[in-house]
Amino acid sequence: MGQPAFLRINGKTVQVSSPYQPALRVEDELIGRNQEARMVLASWIGQSGFPPLAPLLVGEAGVGKNRLVYELARCTGKNLYVFQGHEDVTAEDLVCAVRFSDDPLRKMDYILSPLATAMARGGICFVDEIGKLRSRALAPLVSVLDERRYLDSNLLGERIMAHPGFRFVAATNTVDLAGNALPEFIHSRLRPRIDVGFPPREEIDRMVKTRFPRIGRLERDSDRLLSLFWQLWRKERGDVPPSPRDTLYLFGLMLNLADADAASPDRSLSQEGEKPPANPTRKHLEAAFQQLFAKTG
Numbered sequence: 001m002g003q004p005a006f007l008r009i010n011g012k013t014v015q016v017s018s019p020y021q022p023a024l025r026v027e028d029e030l031i032g033r034n035q036e037a038r039m040v041l042a043s044w045i046g047q048s049g050f051p052p053l054a055p056l057l058v059g060e061a062g063v064g065k066n067r068l069v070y071e072l073a074r075c076t077g078k079n080l081y082v083f084q085g086h087e088d089v090t091a092e093d094l095v096c097a098v099r100f101s102d103d104p105l106r107k108m109d110y111i112l113s114p115l116a117t118a119m120a121r122g123g124i125c126f127v128d129e130i131g132k133l134r135s136r137a138l139a140p141l142v143s144v145l146d147e148r149r150y151l152d153s154n155l156l157g158e159r160i161m162a163h164p165g166f167r168f169v170a171a172t173n174t175v176d177l178a179g180n181a182l183p184e185f186i187h188s189r190l191r192p193r194i195d196v197g198f199p200p201r202e203e204i205d206r207m208v209k210t211r212f213p214r215i216g217r218l219e220r221d222s223d224r225l226l227s228l229f230w231q232l233w234r235k236e237r238g239d240v241p242p243s244p245r246d247t248l249y250l251f252g253l254m255l256n257l258a259d260a261d262a263a264s265p266d267r268s269l270s271q272e273g274e275k276p277p278a279n280p281t282r283k284h285l286e287a288a289f290q291q292l293f294a295k296t297g
Helices: 034-043 065-076 114-121 174-179 201-211 220-237 244-262 282-292
Strands: 006-009 012-015 056-059 080-084 096-100 108-112 124-128 150-153 158-161 167-173 193-195
Touching (some): 034 065, 034 193, 056 065, 056 174, 065 080, 114 124, 114 150, 114 158, 167 174, 201 244, 220 244, 220 282, 244 282
Parallel strands (some): 012 108, 080 124
Antiparallel strands (some): 150 158
16 A cells, blocks of 8 residues: 555645545446436536536446446546445544544544545545435535535534535435435435446346456357356346346356366465466356355245
């Protein structure tokens, strides 16, 4: 890890959060989601006298909401600061934290949250699973998401004004939004709502071949394995579509099982760069599917 970064706010030295850098390869293109990406980018265009909007991504778990945000950060060239929502978040957690300093010249360190850092630095703040936050914890967002565009910190005793380049996006799972609806004072500021649905079969197949080049190189065998996956899925889950996350987990485990079968007992699978020369078969796919998705009981 590198040394922590600091900035000055009205004469006070504060530590900033580090941006999140997704482990995306150059070839990891975003498959589909063109309309959703276009809507977010359009929402972020500021007009004279009218601030950029703060879109809310809504969808089932694993459909690719986070992946969409990562791609938007990459294509805009902005630093991405991620705040993970959960039930124990407090209002001050969204703004600033304080701790005893490791520096003998200072008693305390003030640490700006990902939200406050994005505002100060002109980055993108992504609040993931915002539907899990309680109403009291969401209160600081009121002044962030309207024309005021500032954040007050009681701990720091300062007001942080948003950099002109600051942008905001949030996401929530559908179930969280239905079971614990966002308060109106926040819901009315998270506009537009962008529904992120399940991708079609063709896009799922492309995701598998792109994420796992070994599968793509199998040519006709890859199509047979994908067809088998869809048969197994329909038999087990009916009309409920698979998410990209579930599908990638399945094919990743399938490859691991094939590698494990091909490895000799004394061969270390943990050695970086050593890949057993194995092609996955129907047996590996069925075993992975049984382990991850078959109903029990």
